[in-house]
Ligand SMILES: Nc1ncnc2c1ncn2[C@@H]1O[C@H](COP(=O)(O)OP(=O)(O)O)[C@@H](O)[C@H]1O
C-alpha cells in the first residue's frame with residue numbers, strides 16, 4: 001500500500017498577481033494539516049513557502065512550486081521565469097530588497113523573506129541565472145527543530 | 149479571553165458578516181510588515197495593523213490568527229471584506245491608534 005505520506009503536487013504561481021498571492025501556500029498548509037503533520041513543522045513550511053511564493057509574485061513572471069512529501073522529509077521546490085538574482089549572497093542578507101516603493105507601502109519588501117526561509121528550512125538552496133529565472137530548493141525534516 | 153469578549157471589551161467594529169465564534173485570543177501582534185508578521189505572529193493572535201489590502205488575509209490564514217484589527221478607523225475595500233467572508237477571516241477595525249489599541253489589548257489579556 002502506498003502511504004498517504006508519499007505525495008507529490010505542483011502548483012502554478014502567477015507573477016504580479018497580488019489577488020491570488022499566498023494561496024498556493026495556504027493550499028500546501030491545508031494538505032499538511034490534513035495529513036496530521038506536526039503543527040510546528042507545518043508553521044515552518046508555511047513561512048518558507050509563503051516567502052518563496054511572494055517573491056515570484058513580486059519579482060518574476062511566473063513560477064511552479066512543487067510539494068513532495070514522504071514520512072521523513074517535506075521538500076518544496078520552486079522554479080520561476082523572471083529576472084533572476086545577480087548577487088545571491090547580497091539577496092540573502094537581512095534587509096536587502098529591490099522592491100519598489102509601491103510594494104513596500106503594502107508592507108512587503110522588508111528584505112526578510114530569504115533570511116526567514118533559511119531560518120525555517122533544514123536545507124535551503126537558491127540558484128539563479130540572470131535574465132532567465134530562479135530556483136529554490138527547500139527541505140524540512142519531519143523530525144527536526146529548525147534554526148528558529 | 150475569547151475573541152467575542154475581546155471585541156466587546158475593546159469596542160471593536162466587526163467588518164465581516166460571519167458570526168464571531170468562541171476562538172481564544174492568545175495574544176496580540178502589532179506590525180505593518182508582512183514578513184515580520186509571518187515570522188513572529190503566533191497562532192490565535194490578534195494582528196493590529198494599518199495595512200488594509202487583501203494580502204493580509206493570506207497571512208491571517210497561514211498563521212491561524214484570531215483576527216485582524218485595522219487601526220485609525222481604516223476601512224478596507226469591498227473586495228477585501230468579501231474575500232475575508234469567503235475565507236472565514238474575522239476582520240475588525242477601531243477608531244484608536246495602533247499604540248492605544250495595542251496597550252488596551254495588552255492590559256485586557258493580563259487580567260486574571
Ligand atoms: N524569485 C526571485 N526572482 C528575482 N529576484 C528575487 C527572487 N527572490 C528574491 N529575489 C531578490 O532577492 C531580494 C531579497 O528577497 P527577500 O529576502 O525575499 O526580501 P524582499 O522580498 O522583501 O525584497 C529581493 O528584493 C529580490 O531582489
Ligand SMILES: [Mg+2]
Pocket residue numbers: 051054055109112113114
Ligand atoms: Mg521576499
